[in-house]
Amino acid sequence: MLFLVNKAVGPALLERSLNLLRNLPARKSSYRKLHGSHLRALLRSLVLQTFSSYGFQYVKFLIRSVIVNFRLFPEAIGISVKGHHLFTITEDIHRADIFAVMLDRALKGLVNKMAAVPAHPGRDMARSLERHARHVVARVRRKYNRLADETRVYMKDQLRDFENQCAMMLSRLQPGLAGSR
Numbered sequence: 001m002l003f004l005v006n007k008a009v010g011p012a013l014l015e016r017s018l019n020l021l022r023n024l025p026a027r028k029s030s031y032r033k034l035h036g037s038h039l040r041a042l043l044r045s046l047v048l049q050t051f052s053s054y055g056f057q058y059v060k061f062l063i064r065s066v067i068v069n070f071r072l073f074p075e076a077i078g079i080s081v082k083g084h085h086l087f088t089i090t091e092d093i094h095r096a097d098i099f100a101v102m103l104d105r106a107l108k109g110l111v112n113k114m115a116a117v118p119a120h121p122g123r124d125m126a127r128s129l130e131r132h133a134r135h136v137v138a139r140v141r142r143k144y145n146r147l148a149d150e151t152r153v154y155m156k157d158q159l160r161d162f163e164n165q166c167a168m169m170l171s172r173l174q175p176g177l178a179g180s181r
Helices: 002-023 036-050 055-068 070-115 123-145 149-178
Strands: none
Touching: 002 055, 002 070, 036 055, 036 070, 055 070, 070 123, 070 149, 123 149
């Protein structure tokens, strides 16, 4: 779904940015001098955005911005970098939402599995459930570790709550694990 949003919004955003460059008044204060930092930003932008899902529109935007007003080319680079950040942030928020849904489903699955456990489960059943729960927690932790750093900070509390709830469910199994060795 995010790909479709970027595919739809990306070209429109770049077209609106080009219109902004067309409509900026021709004042000397509108023009930036080209510095080394602009060149680094351009190179980084070319590498990151040319090969993105909206790469064709990005290259077309750069070419058209040079045609519209070459002196505003540094502004065009700045606009495209800000657009890239917008897409990156949107993608991170989407991944956080997906992770939150996965946490909820994993917890509900464990709760349902534990609800079917008798009050005093046997050792084999307790071990099987414990293995399953630890496997689910490990899988969730791996997916959490694949999130972007900023997204992990945002999702840290939800992960901790999930792990605490799993630990409480596992503590219910302790009598079954300790019994009849």
